[in-house]
Amino acid sequence: MDEFSFIRSIAPKVHRQSGLIKGIGDDTAVFRQPYQDIVTAVDTFVEGVHFTSETMDPYHVGYRVLAANISDIAAMGGTPAFYMIAIVIPEGWTEEGLASIYKGMDDLASLYHIDLIGGDTVSGNELSISVTIIGYVEQNKVRYRSHAREKDIVFATGTLGDSSAGLYLLTNEDSRLSEEARNYLINRHRMPSPRVAFAKALHAAERVALNDISDGIANEAAEIAEASNISIHLYDEQIPVHQSLKRFNREQQRKWKLFGGEDFELIGTVPEQDWPIVAAASGKAKIPVTKIGFVTNPASEAGSVVLHEGNRQTILDKAGYTHLK
Amino acid sequence: MDEFSFIRSIAPKVHRQSGLIKGIGDDTAVFRQPYQDIVTAVDTFVEGVHFTSETMDPYHVGYRVLAANISDIAAMGGTPAFYMIAIVIPEGWTEEGLASIYKGMDDLASLYHIDLIGGDTVSGNELSISVTIIGYVEQNKVRYRSHAREKDIVFATGTLGDSSAGLYLLTNEDSRLSEEARNYLINRHRMPSPRVAFAKALHAAERVALNDISDGIANEAAEIAEASNISIHLYDEQIPVHQSLKRFNREQQRKWKLFGGEDFELIGTVPEQDWPIVAAASGKAKIPVTKIGFVTNPASEAGSVVLHEGNRQTILDKAGYTHLK
Numbered sequence: 001m002d003e004f005s006f007i008r009s010i011a012p013k014v015h016r017q018s019g020l021i022k023g024i025g026d027d028t029a030v031f032r033q034p035y036q037d038i039v040t041a042v043d044t045f046v047e048g049v050h051f052t053s054e055t056m057d058p059y060h061v062g063y064r065v066l067a068a069n070i071s072d073i074a075a076m077g078g079t080p081a082f083y084m085i086a087i088v089i090p091e092g093w094t095e096e097g098l099a100s101i102y103k104g105m106d107d108l109a110s111l112y113h114i115d116l117i118g119g120d121t122v123s124g125n126e127l128s129i130s131v132t133i134i135g136y137v138e139q140n141k142v143r144y145r146s147h148a149r150e151k152d153i154v155f156a157t158g159t160l161g162d163s164s165a166g167l168y169l170l171t172n173e174d175s176r177l178s179e180e181a182r183n184y185l186i187n188r189h190r191m192p193s194p195r196v197a198f199a200k201a202l203h204a205a206e207r208v209a210l211n212d213i214s215d216g217i218a219n220e221a222a223e224i225a226e227a228s229n230i231s232i233h234l235y236d237e238q239i240p241v242h243q244s245l246k247r248f249n250r251e252q253q254r255k256w257k258l259f260g261g262e263d264f265e266l267i268g269t270v271p272e273q274d275w276p277i278v279a280a281a282s283g284k285a286k287i288p289v290t291k292i293g294f295v296t297n298p299a300s301e302a303g304s305v306v307l308h309e310g311n312r313q314t315i316l317d318k319a320g321y322t323h324l325k
Numbered sequence: 326m327d328e329f330s331f332i333r334s335i336a337p338k339v340h341r342q343s344g345l346i347k348g349i350g351d352d353t354a355v356f357r358q359p360y361q362d363i364v365t366a367v368d369t370f371v372e373g374v375h376f377t378s379e380t381m382d383p384y385h386v387g388y389r390v391l392a393a394n395i396s397d398i399a400a401m402g403g404t405p406a407f408y409m410i411a412i413v414i415p416e417g418w419t420e421e422g423l424a425s426i427y428k429g430m431d432d433l434a435s436l437y438h439i440d441l442i443g444g445d446t447v448s449g450n451e452l453s454i455s456v457t458i459i460g461y462v463e464q465n466k467v468r469y470r471s472h473a474r475e476k477d478i479v480f481a482t483g484t485l486g487d488s489s490a491g492l493y494l495l496t497n498e499d500s501r502l503s504e505e506a507r508n509y510l511i512n513r514h515r516m517p518s519p520r521v522a523f524a525k526a527l528h529a530a531e532r533v534a535l536n537d538i539s540d541g542i543a544n545e546a547a548e549i550a551e552a553s554n555i556s557i558h559l560y561d562e563q564i565p566v567h568q569s570l571k572r573f574n575r576e577q578q579r580k581w582k583l584f585g586g587e588d589f590e591l592i593g594t595v596p597e598q599d600w601p602i603v604a605a606a607s608g609k610a611k612i613p614v615t616k617i618g619f620v621t622n623p624a625s626e627a628g629s630v631v632l633h634e635g636n637r638q639t640i641l642d643k644a645g646y647t648h649l650k
Contacts, residue, residue, distance in 0.1 A: 021362060021467070022469070026401065026469055026471075027366060027398075027400040027470075028366040028397050028398060028401050028403070028460075029366065030362050030363070030364050030401070030467050031362065031363050031365075032362045032363070033363065037346060037355050037356065037357045038356050038358065038363065039353040039355050040353055040354055040409070040443065040457075040459065041353040041354065041409070042409045042410075042443055042444060042457050043411070043445050044411040044445045044447050044455065046447055046448070046449040048449075048450075049447060049449060072353050075352040075353075076351065078353070084365070084367045084457065086368070086411070086455040088369060088371055088413075088451075117365070118365065118366050119367060120367055120455070122370075122371055122453075123371070123374055124371040124453060125373075126449055128413050128447075128449060130411040130455035132365075132367050132457040133353075134365065135353075137355065142346070142355055144347070144351055145351055145352075146351075211352065212352060227351070
């Protein structure tokens with residue numbers, strides 16, 4: 001199959017977004033959005049670096065790379081609308097395998113009502129996928145990392161560490177868990193659910209700092225702390241973990257919930273009086289939300305994250321990973 | 326240097342676009358454009374497939390990958406505004422080499438007054454660069470390939486085949502050309518100039534079909550013919566070539582001007598009465614434009630490209646390349 005037939009085979013037959021004027025099929029896509037601001041980001045995933053065929057089927061690869069990008073839009077309080085896929089395909093990939101990657105993306109895109117509007121497919125030696133995501137955000141309601149202020153409540157959605165535990169289960173023998181718990185954690189690793197509905201439901205709040213948890217909460221909290229020039233205090237025992245995680249030893253639990261990435265939950269801060277808005281958003285989006293800490297404006301060490309474990313306080317190292325070393 | 330220091334080093338210090346609200350530094354970029362439609366595309370370039378260090382310095386790689394994308398915006402009649410770069414970096418690339426790639430992009434971006442607003446840098450085994458380009462286009466003035474109609478004039482900007490000749494000179498011994506001609510052609514290969522100003526200057530024309538010549542005019546004409554369901558007739562002797570190209574033999578000239586890609590000139594069609602608008606755009610943008618043919622609406626063979634060479638008419642094969650085979 002040549003490039004053009006392949007593109008035809010993946011080009012959507014219908015548009016989900018009313019603002020889309022022209023999708024795949026000309027030099028560029030064209031869309032219209034006069035009332036809201038545009039948010040956009042790009043992420044690249046390389047086989048052997050960001051995923052491996054040992055733990056992910058092609059379907060999951062597609063699902064998860066798009067989920068990671070949708071999560072970036074959620075972290076800005078936006079609504080995803082469009083995506084484009086640039087893919088480098090090594091020899092040996094079958095049409096069926098490629099189609100599975102796109103199927104994974106399209107199934108998620110369908111859930112979030114977004115359109116594939118462009119892309120590029122080229123040959124190379126290693127599989128890599130670049131996703132460009134484009135969304136809308138209400139003017140002056142962008143949820144920047146720099147929006148945290150002293151005395152804010154810090155909250156997190158969902159449960160943390162699930163994805164890391166799922167990856168562990170995919171790469172290690174472990175008989176402690178029930179089939180159900182095992183499936184839950186693996187599914188959280190392979191098919192995460194970006195928290196768009198929750199972030200949008202925060203609409204009534206005037207000021208929210210928001211970040212998605214792609215690199216571990218320690219790292220994401222530090223990004224907010226640095227951008228806002230404040231300190232974030234987290235209560236270790238309040239960081240939400242799923243009951244399935246409690247079957248692992250304390251060291252694993254701690255590592256995964258604090259430093260494990262790719263749960264694609266959200267961490268945020270709001271003024272104390274806006275907590276009812278957060279709680280209501282949780283109910284509306286049917287996503288649990290937990291108070292996990294508070295914001296201070298210290299004389300020194302602004303930009304830091306402080307972990308409270310019982311009576312002990314420690315400055316959390318980011319321990320997030322950076323890909324370019 | 327880690328990823329964050331590198332991103333800081335390439336993050337623009339000032340914004341060129343007034344619509345940009347937030348560039349690099351949060352989960353996504355944010356911009357506002359209430360009055361025009363948005364055009365966007367993505368292209369990926371892989372070392373060894375789309376470029377090699379034998380014919381391109383890192384600076385040229387950066388310059389040309391961005392030029393190719395800006396050209397897509399020109400082909401829609403739009404104005405480029407923003408770009409994002411996702412780059413896969415193999416071991417062995419120095420900070421200096423990477424900085425040169427970004428310098429090449431930034432020098433071109435400066436000429437076109439566009440902002441780098443996001444990206445991703447990841448490790449991998451082969452260098453690949455995905456460019457996402459975003460621009461604006463006046464509502465209802467998008468220049469689709471499907472806009473060609475019977476009796477339209479077909480035109481091309483600049484000269485064709487230069488880039489292929491430049492690549493030839495970079496990979497073959499050839500003593501026929503003067504140093505000046507040689508430099509001209511090599512420069513056209515390494516540092517093409519997308520025809521944004523010309524395309525925008527067509528503003529007064531109600532209907533224009535437009536395509537940029539990235540894969541050879543035969544292929545680009547066929548794309549217009551197919552999208553518009555008409556036939557495009559081209560006069561071989563009217564296809565514009567630079568005087569430097571005339572030092573090569575007839576076979577080389579023919580191959581390069583018809584099938585050689587990456588000149589990033591434009592091919593278009595307009596109603597005959599709008600030719601003065603095209604001529605005026607040429608003057609305004611200081612880019613030569615040449616009438617090279619006409620459009621018919623044949624009973625059969627719609628979608629074809631017919632080449633007139635003297636009294637001989639042949640149906641042109643696309644002979645464009647497709648990367649996925």
